[in-house]
Amino acid sequence: xxxxxxxxxxxxxxxxxxxxxxxxxxxxxxxxxxxxxxxxxxxxxxxxxxxxxxxxxxxxxxxxxxxxxxxxxxxxxxxxxxxxxxxxxxxxxxxxxxxxxxxxxxxxxxxxxxxxxxxxxxxxxxxxxxxxxxxxxxxxxxxx
Numbered sequence: 001x002x003x004x005x006x007x008x009x010x011x012x013x014x015x016x017x018x019x020x021x022x023x024x025x026x027x028x029x030x031x032x033x034x035x036x037x038x039x040x041x042x043x044x045x046x047x048x049x050x051x052x053x054x055x056x057x058x059x060x061x062x063x064x065x066x067x068x069x070x071x072x073x074x075x076x077x078x079x080x081x082x083x084x085x086x087x088x089x090x091x092x093x094x095x096x097x098x099x100x101x102x103x104x105x106x107x108x109x110x111x112x113x114x115x116x117x118x119x120x121x122x123x124x125x126x127x128x129x130x131x132x133x134x135x136x137x138x139x140x141x142x143x144x
Contacts, residue, residue, distance in 0.1 A: 003030045007039035007089040008115060010069060014085075014092050015121035017062035018044040021055040024097065024127035027106065028115040040090045040115060044124075045100040049080035055094050056083045063087070 003011075011028045018026050023044035032039040046052045056074075063069040073086040082099045085092040093105060 002113075003032050003039040003115065004089065007032075010063060010067060010087055010090045011040050011042050011115055012118055013063055013066055014042050014059045014090070015044075015117045017059045018042075018055050018094070019118065019120035019124055021058045022046070022051065023055045023094065024124055025100070026117060026121040026124045028117055029109040029112040030115050031109060031112050034112060038086075038089065038091050041105070041109060042090060042092045043095070043100070043105055044093070045095045045097050047097050049096060052080045052083060052094050052096055053077075056085060056092075059092055059094070060085060 015026050015028060023046055026042070026044045028040055028042045030039065031041050044055060046055055060071060060074075069087055071085040071087050074083065075086075076083040081096045082103075083094050085094075095103070095105075
């Protein structure tokens, strides 16, 4: 089984929205062969809590306006360290850079095929490391 056209459409719209809000390291996996609950995972990260919220809000608004999709579940708002949007067909994970490094979801799903993303989303690869170098921090940063 592979991700449906609807899932791919949702992933692409969400990835573009994340890229427009300056998310880092956007990647999507087709998990339909290993999970029965969803077709795809979209992962994105940001260096601070405020930006994580902004990215999630933009994804939610864009998917609703463009595709009439609303998440059935939204988790992680309180701390804004890892917010999950569940659209049934896809699950979006927007993580603070520290959580992204610590949980390393890419390692869990590395055997699943990557889904092609819009150019703007692909250009975000490596941005977390670049941002850390520019700001003098590391990709794990300091916990508050």
